[in-house]
Amino acid sequence: MTRLRVGLIGLGEVAQVMHLPALRRLQDRFEVTGLHDISPSVLARIAARWNVAATYASAEDLVAAPDVDAVLVLSPDQHHHGHVAAALVAGKHVLVEKPAALTRNDVADLAARADAAGRVVMVGYMRRYAPAFLAARDRLADLGPITHADLRDYMCEGPWFHRQTTDVIYPAGDIPKEASAASRALRSAMMREICGADASPALLLGYELLTGVASHSISAMRDLFGMPARVAAAHVSAGGNHLVAALDYGDFSVTYQYLVDNLARFDGGFDVYTDTKRLSLAFPTPYVRNLPMTVEIQSVTEAGNETTLLGPFYKDAFVAELEAFHAAVTGGGPVLSSLTDSIDDFRIFEEIVARLRGA
Structure with missing residues (x-):
């Protein structure tokens, strides 16, 4: 090889x-x-x-x-x-x-x-390369007409996890101050190009988290359902640490939320609904390796309720x-996940920002 x-x-x-x-x-x-x-x-x-x-x-x-x-x-x-x-x-x-x-x-x-x-x-x-995600995507067509989907990322930041499992090496105060200042200025200019020169701190943090943790879910959403017709609504709160968006897919809607706080948990994933079925996948924290992922499919018929599990899948998504x-x-x-594919993520981010600004 x-x-x-x-x-x-x-x-x-x-x-x-x-x-x-x-x-x-x-x-x-x-x-x-x-x-x-x-x-x-x-x-x-x-x-x-x-x-x-x-x-x-x-x-x-x-x-x-x-x-x-x-x-x-x-x-x-x-x-x-x-x-x-x-x-x-x-x-x-x-x-x-x-x-x-x-x-x-x-x-x-x-x-x-x-x-x-x-x-x-x-x-x-x-996430789009994880075996569990690919298995969920392959089962999507079997569900029937989708009525709704929820996507979420509720999390605390990585150090809570990796400080218990990995000895991360941090800079010993040796990053040049001029380089740090230039890097911060570059970031601010790029973010204000999208959010506006008058953007509030909450909006700037919202965009930072949209392009960060939320981008995983937005990209996966497009992989599952394609591009939405529009972003119907969006709201940011908690100083930018919480965002909710409603996306219009015509015959069904998708809601997405992120929440970043200091609670010790990582709850990312999605639920896809039809009239009688639900497909669910939860992503574990990426800061602990080889945690299991399971796809759950619930089906209801006149004969009763049935739940099918695919997995658990232990293969690391980064591998x-x-x-x-x-x-x-x-x-x-x-x-x-090509660059051309990723352009559509930014179209969605920009539309969410427009909704947050009241456009």
Whole structure:
């Protein structure tokens, strides 16, 4: 099997807890040949922990390395566009963590660049590659006419989980202040481009969470049902930490909610309803690996009520995602979460923002 030589840009929690363990699990397909992080202390300690010899002071140096075939862009969201673009100029394939960028225009720009370069770029919506999700999607047509669907992400942030299971390495106060200030300014400019120069803190946080945790569910929703006709309504509260949106699919509606707080739980997933059936899937926290996922299908007939369970599925979604990335690069396999596909996520985000602004 062809081994892809990969370099990682960004070595934060997602790299340490999810991607590096998944890459080690797939050593027959991947070899980590380069690392970059803006924190020298994180870069040195992660290189030592994972036995990676080559470290780079800049993302540009990493993507130019001749022994890097593909790049995992795991940097802060505001840098995704720049890092993916640099990798494409260098002729590399890319797996970029969601979101692909922070604006629709930037995602569209990257899609055009990827097409021109003839390189694979996959957006890291790992839920869409999870075996349990694929099993649920395959059963959807058997349900009959859909009457409603609920999607949700109720969660506390990752440290509550990974501090009990993983020793995450954080910067030792060595990120240059000028770089941090420039990064914050770039993020603010990108978000205000969508939300407006006068956007409230709640709206800005709402957009941050839409492009963050909510993007998994919005992308999965499109995979299951296609694009909605419109966003019928949206409301943000709790300073931006809670959002609810109603999406119009013509014959049925979909509601989506996220809630981010400090309760120790992760409740993400969806329920799809017909008149007599319900299909449900819950996603566990990604910060604990190989937790089981089960698809539940409830059916009611005159004879009674029946529940069918598919699974449990223990395969890690990040492993499944990387397997699909490898297949796409080495064998022309399908990319479920392409840049072109992701443009539609941003159309929905923009419409939700418009509803939140009262348009």
